[in-house]
Amino acid sequence: MRYLIVGCGRVGSTLAKLLDADGHEVIVVDEDPNAFKRLGQKFKGHVVVGTGIDYDVLKHAGAAQAGGFVAVTNGDNRNVMAALIAQRMFHIKKIVARIYDPTRGMMYRELGIDTVCPTTTGAKMIRDVLMEAPWDTLQSFDFGNVTSLTATVGSSDAGKRVSDFERAGRIRIAAIRTGKSVRVAANDTVLAEGDEINAIVAPEAISEFAQTFAGARIPEKVG
Amino acid sequence: MFVLIVGGGKVGSYLTRALVAQGHEVVIVEKAERKARLLEQLLERNVTLVGDGCDPLVLEQGGLKRADVVIADTGDDEDNLVVCLITKKNSTARCIARVNNPRNKLIFESLDEQNPVTVISSTEVILDAIHKHVTSPV
Structure with a gap:
């Protein structure tokens, strides 16, 4: 593209x-x-x-x-x-x-x-860090070339395991949010529709990740 | 008629002077305080508003809602475009804009097809004059 x-x-x-x-x-x-x-x-x-x-x-x-x-x-x-x-x-x-x-x-x-709008997004991120909100702090976690992305699990992927989505060295699922509770992902964790996953993705795998999760978005979303 | 002008440069100040002389009500928005004060001295009238004319709140303060005509005549096409966008969104005033790059005319005209912005390009006016001069029979 x-x-x-x-x-x-x-x-x-x-x-x-x-x-x-x-x-x-x-x-x-x-x-x-x-x-x-x-x-x-x-x-x-x-x-x-x-x-x-x-x-x-x-x-x-x-x-x-x-x-x-x-x-x-x-x-x-x-x-x-x-x-x-x-x-x-x-x-x-x-x-x-x-x-x-x-x-x-x-x-x-x-x-x-x-x-x-970086004004709104930036202010929200600072507030989240200030208030130690666990999820948003995790979302803004970004080191060097590797990006932290979030996506929502659709109905077609419900029932699959975390390991089904991971790609060695390129995509690693770190955390899963179901409703208000957040947990660290394990290889055999089964995903349900509507679960929000947080993944660590290498730059060359962003397109692949976005294709897998059509609703994928970069954490610095419009506020 | 009530005319709201954005941009207190040469065009804006002469326009204001002429419109005031014709008996129209005018408010002119100018960002630079010094320029605004000079304009007031020149016009001997308190018609200037110091502020960024690309800010919806400043335009509202200038009387956008009751304006009959809004003229965007700053020296920058992008600023004039934003003035037109805000005007089209918040008022029924007729909108007149100055553009430097004739290519940008299309963008201004596309903002409202029913009630298009009147776009004036001095570059185009001069080009037309040259063209007529060149092609007119001697």
Whole structure:
């Protein structure tokens, strides 16, 4: 899948590296050529110098063939504009914009643009750490290249064991939540429909994990 | 008529002056306090509101709900787009926007197909003038 990322700051470059490691075709757009240094030596994707709110720049970057579009420049207004160009002029299927202002983020969601608000999410995560809430603290647990993901068990997977979902060195199920109770997973634990599992996943296995659990999502979900 | 203008640059200040002279009620929103004060001195009238015109609360304070016309004329297309988005969501005012990149016109026009934003691109106006000059018979 081809992904276009506008903005090569901390979030943009980290996301680019994650998607690249997962085997996707990644193109990063930024006005400042120096910003691409953040991508490091291992990055195999492409970079385009230019503003992400320009039709011609996005066309040159290959927006017409992109399956996903992410706007993470440091300006909320730029991000929504880039997202609207992606949606209305390139008809890209999946579009995500980072919007710091929660009120406007909600407004833009009505336009069919998925928005991620680090203000709300960040505040909630800090609160959870502060209050020592066990589940959310576990969710934000993320070390280096390995990500902690959560997913809900669907009816077709009910009755399967934890070991049926694990892949050696790539996917490990750590905890299971049934209702309000959380327990550490064992190999022979049987999963029930509606159980929420927390798994530790290697970057190259994220797609595989997402396919297995169609409802999988990254823990930093929209708050 | 009540006109709400976002952006106190040259275009905004001359617009305000002309509209006030014609007897219209005007509020002009400008982010930079210094610029807003200069504008007030120039116009000899208290019509400026200091704040970010891309913030729904600031626009509401400026009288968005009862505005007949909202003009987005900052120098940045993305800011003007957000002003139009907020206007379309919260009021029935006619919306006029300035764009720098003529390619962006389509995006502004797509916001409301029934009651489209009037988009003015100075780049396009100049290009048209050049085109007419070049193609007109001598």
